Amino acid sequence: MQEPLKFAYWVPNVSGGLVTSTIEQRTDWGFEYNRKLAQTAENNGFEYALSQIRYMASYGADHQHEATAFSLALGLATERLKVIAAVHPGLWEPSVLAKWVATADHLTNGRLAVNVVSGWLKAEFTAMGQPWLEHDERYRRSNEFIRVLREIWTSDGGAEFAGDFYRIRDFDLKPRPVDVPGRPHPEIFQGGNSTAARYNGGTVSDWYFSNGKDYDGFSEQVEEVLGHAKTAERLQPVRFGLNGFMIARDGEKEARDTLREIIEKANRPAVEGFRDAVQQAGNSTGDKRGMWADSSFEDLVQYNDGFRTQLIGTPEQIADRAIEYKRRGANLLLLGFLHFQEEVEYFGAKVLPIVREKEAELAAREPQLTTV
Numbered sequence: 275m276q277e278p279l280k281f282a283y284w285v286p287n288v289s290g291g292l293v294t295s296t297i298e299q300r301t302d303w304g305f306e307y308n309r310k311l312a313q314t315a316e317n318n319g320f321e322y323a324l325s326q327i328r329y330m331a332s333y334g335a336d337h338q339h340e341a342t343a344f345s346l347a348l349g350l351a352t353e354r355l356k357v358i359a360a361v362h363p364g365l366w367e368p369s370v371l372a373k374w375v376a377t378a379d380h381l382t383n384g385r386l387a388v389n390v391v392s393g394w395l396k397a398e399f400t401a402m403g404q405p406w407l408e409h410d411e412r413y414r415r416s417n418e419f420i421r422v423l424r425e426i427w428t429s430d431g432g433a434e435f436a437g438d439f440y441r442i443r444d445f446d447l448k449p450r451p452v453d454v455p456g457r458p459h460p461e462i463f464q465g466g467n468s469t470a471a472r473y474n475g476g477t478v479s480d481w482y483f484s485n486g487k488d489y490d491g492f493s494e495q496v497e498e499v500l501g502h503a504k505t506a507e508r509l510q511p512v513r514f515g516l517n518g519f520m521i522a523r524d525g526e527k528e529a530r531d532t533l534r535e536i537i538e539k540a541n542r543p544a545v546e547g548f549r550d551a552v553q554q555a556g557n558s559t560g561d562k563r564g565m566w567a568d569s570s571f572e573d574l575v576q577y578n579d580g581f582r583t584q585l586i587g588t589p590e591q592i593a594d595r596a597i598e599y600k601r602r603g604a605n606l607l608l609l610g611f612l613h614f615q616e617e618v619e620y621f622g623a624k625v626l627p628i629v630r631e632k633e634a635e636l637a638a639r640e641p642q643l644t645t646v
């Protein structure tokens with residue numbers, strides 16, 4: 275909590291923008307746009323960029339660039355930005371990924387990270403001829419996958435692992451990833467909100483990524499994940515990232531009107547199609563508690579429930595919310611925008627300075643603050 279709040283942005287490496295709406299979105303999924311955006315982002319307070327992985331058109335995104343290749347290219351085009359590439363266990367072999375990341379980490383001087391996503395789109399797996407495991411089995415596989423990555427990256431010599439999904443025997447990785455002070459190995463993020471995802475967040479991943487949530491929805495997850503972390507053998511404490519779609523405007527009315535227009539112009543068939551597809555996520559679990567299980571039509575117009583975080587209004591209003599999420603345990607806010615390039619600049623110029631001021635006030639007011 276003593277550390278400044280960190281910021282990440284969603285790399286728009288899929289077409290169609292971050293909201294499924296016909297409202298104008300000044301963004302582009304191509305590399306030229308993304309290269310400039312990454313450079314702008316690292317100069318405007320962003321420490322991380324998260325590349326998404328989709329293998330097939332879904333939810334209005336007709337074209338998509340693969341996440342690991344794209345992340346590496348962005349890492350090479352920047353100097354300080356850390357790039358997080360989404361990867362699916364089941365599609366990647368952990369040893370191959372461990373090797374790929376080690377090389378990419380050297381190419382970027384220790385700035386490569388992964389987001390382990392367990393998969394929600396069954397059509398994607400079946401189209402590629404891959405078996406589709408039941409929800410909690412997918413997370414059990416992800417748990418092993420992360421442990422294998424850690425074992426390979428940190429073991430001194432032959433890595434060993436024997437699990438239900440993966441076996442590694444005397445695997446020697448040379449070179450190991452870059453030795454970055456305070457980082458035992460390339461960071462491992464994990465996206466997902468179900469009971470199984472929370473367990474993995476607390477026990478094996480470095481970062482737990484939450485979908486967009488209101489204050490209580492976020493706190494409730496933090497508490498549960500920290501509960502798992504208490505009894506786990508961890509190299510470092512678990513950290514929390516929270517998704518939010520930011521609409522920062524000089525006036526509150528302008529920001530609210532923009533949200534209204536996004537929803538009014540929603541691409542209904544695509545949103546409804548998405549609602550059907552995500553039944554394979556939280557809703558397919560015994561306790562029906564995962565991501566999207568209780569999302570409304572409006573929520574789903576931003577596919578990671580980003581409106582729920584309510585980072586919508588003036589810079590001052592947004593900074594207040596950011597600080598409250600920090601009080602509740604957020605280490606990082608993951609942001610999406612309508613017009614990426616210009617709004618990332620607006621964030622750096624108008625929102626970030628107020629966040630930093632309010633953080634200093636918070637530290638003076640509540641110096642002992644840990645998670646509330």
Ligand SMILES: Cc1cc2nc3c(=O)[nH]c(=O)nc-3n(C[C@H](O)[C@H](O)[C@H](O)COP(=O)(O)O)c2cc1C
Binds near residue numbers: 360
């Ligand atoms: C921040 C974040 C990023 C994600 N990125 C991807 C992605 O790039 N590709 C993907 O297939 N799923 C992605 N997911 C989906 C998750 O891996 C998971 O399938 C989904 O959150 C459902 O989780 P649940 O079943 O635990 O509720 C992401 C989730 C979050 C929260």
